[in-house]
Amino acid sequence: MQTHRIALIPGDGIGQEVTPAACSILDAVGKRHGYELSYDSFDWSCARFRSEGAMMPANGLDQIRHHDAIFLGAVGDPSVPDHVSLWGLLIPIRRQFQQYVNLRPIRVFDGVPSPVRSATSEVDFVVVRENVEGEYSEIGGRMNRGFPSEMAVQEAVFTRAGVTRIVDYAFTLAQGRGKHVTSATKSNGIVHTMPFWDEVVAERAGTFPDIAWTQEHIDALCAKVVLDPARFDVIVASNLFGDILSDLAAAVAGSIGVAPAANLNPERDFPSMFEPVHGSAPDIAGQGVANPVGAVWTGAMMVRHLGHAEAADEIEQAIASLFATTDLRTRDLGGTATTREFIDALLERLS
Structure with missing residues (x-):
C-alpha cells in the first residue's frame, strides 16, 4: 500500500x-x-x-x-x-x-443540461491558465488616498520564461488530446504585454509542428465559448483571462x-x-x-x-x-x- x-x-x-x-x-x-x-x-x-x-x-x-x-x-x-x-x-x-499551471477541465456531462442550447456532451476542453504572474502582479500602489486626486496603479508582468513554460505545457497537453490550442489574447488593445504574449506563443508553436493552433481576442473568445463550446480543445491564457474564461466555461457546463x-x-x-x-x-x-x-x-x-x-x-x-x-x-x-x-x-x- x-x-x-x-x-x-x-x-x-x-x-x-x-x-x-x-x-x-x-x-x-x-x-x-x-x-x-x-x-x-x-x-x-x-x-x-x-x-x-x-x-x-x-x-x-x-x-x-x-x-x-x-x-x-x-x-x-x-x-x-x-x-x-x-x-x-x-x-x-x-x-x-x-x-504556475492552473488547470481547469470543462466537460458537459450527459444528463446535465447546459444553459447553452448548443452545449452537449461533445464539450470537453481544458483551460490552461498562467498562475503566478501576468495581470495579478504585486507591483503597483495607491497615492493620495481620500483626495480627489487619488490614484491606483497596477502593473502587469509577463516574462519570457513565464509565458514560455505555460505555452509549452498547453501544447504538450494538446498532444494527448485533440491536437489543437487556442491562445487567448488582446493585442489589439493592450499594446505591450499582449503582443509579447503573441510573439512567444508563435515561437513556441513552431516547436510543436503536429499541433494546430489559433489565437482569439479575449472578448470574441468569450462569445465563441458560449456560441460553440465544442470547437475547443486546449485554451491557453494569461492569469486574468484564464480566470475569467474558466468560470464562464464552468457555467456553460451547467454549474x-x-x-x-x-x-x-x-x-x-x-x-x-x-x-x-x-x-x-x-x-x-x-x-x-x-x-x-x-x-x-x-x-x-x-x-x-x-x-x-x-x-x-x-x-x-x-x-x-x-x-x-x-x-x-x-x-x-x-x-x-x-x-x-x-x-x-x-x-x-x-x-
Whole structure:
C-alpha cells in the first residue's frame, strides 16, 4: 500500500462540507487501487484570520512544503475582504511553490443540461491558465488616498520564461488530446504585454509542428465559448483571462459546482495544490446542500497527479454514470439531493 501525505485545508463555507465528502470517495477508491491518503488537517481560513489576525501562521508554508499534495476546500467569507483572504493564503501557496499551471477541465456531462442550447456532451476542453504572474502582479500602489486626486496603479508582468513554460505545457497537453490550442489574447488593445504574449506563443508553436493552433481576442473568445463550446480543445491564457474564461466555461457546463481545478508545479519541486472552482458559497454554507462534484473531481485530479490514473478514471466515470443514469441532482443543478445523498450514491457505484 502506497501512502501519500496530504495537507488538507477545508477552509471556509462549503469547503468544510465538500472536502471531507470528497476525501471519503478518494479513500474508498484507494483501498482497491493500492494507495492510502494520510491527511494532516490545517484550520487556515477566514475564521482563523478573525481570531488570530492571519489566514495561516507565519511558518505555514514550511509546514506543508514536504507534503505530497495540498487539498484545499474553499477560501472566503463576507467578514474578511476578498483581497485579504486571497493574498493571505491561496496566492502565497501558488507563488512560493511555483504552481504556475492552473488547470481547469470543462466537460458537459450527459444528463446535465447546459444553459447553452448548443452545449452537449461533445464539450470537453481544458483551460490552461498562467498562475503566478501576468495581470495579478504585486507591483503597483495607491497615492493620495481620500483626495480627489487619488490614484491606483497596477502593473502587469509577463516574462519570457513565464509565458514560455505555460505555452509549452498547453501544447504538450494538446498532444494527448485533440491536437489543437487556442491562445487567448488582446493585442489589439493592450499594446505591450499582449503582443509579447503573441510573439512567444508563435515561437513556441513552431516547436510543436503536429499541433494546430489559433489565437482569439479575449472578448470574441468569450462569445465563441458560449456560441460553440465544442470547437475547443486546449485554451491557453494569461492569469486574468484564464480566470475569467474558466468560470464562464464552468457555467456553460451547467454549474460552477461541478468544476475542478489544479495548481500544478510540473517539475514537482514543490507540492501541487488542488481546489474546486466554486468558492466558499456562504449563502448555502452549513445547509448540507452543496454540490460535491467539483471537490470529488478535483480529488480525482490529485490522485492522478500522485500516479494513480486508473483510480482517477474510475472516480470520473462514476460521476458521469451517476449523471447519465439517474435524476439525482443537487440544488444548483435543479434537484433536491443533499451533499450526503450524492456522495452516498457515488460510494455505492464505487463499492
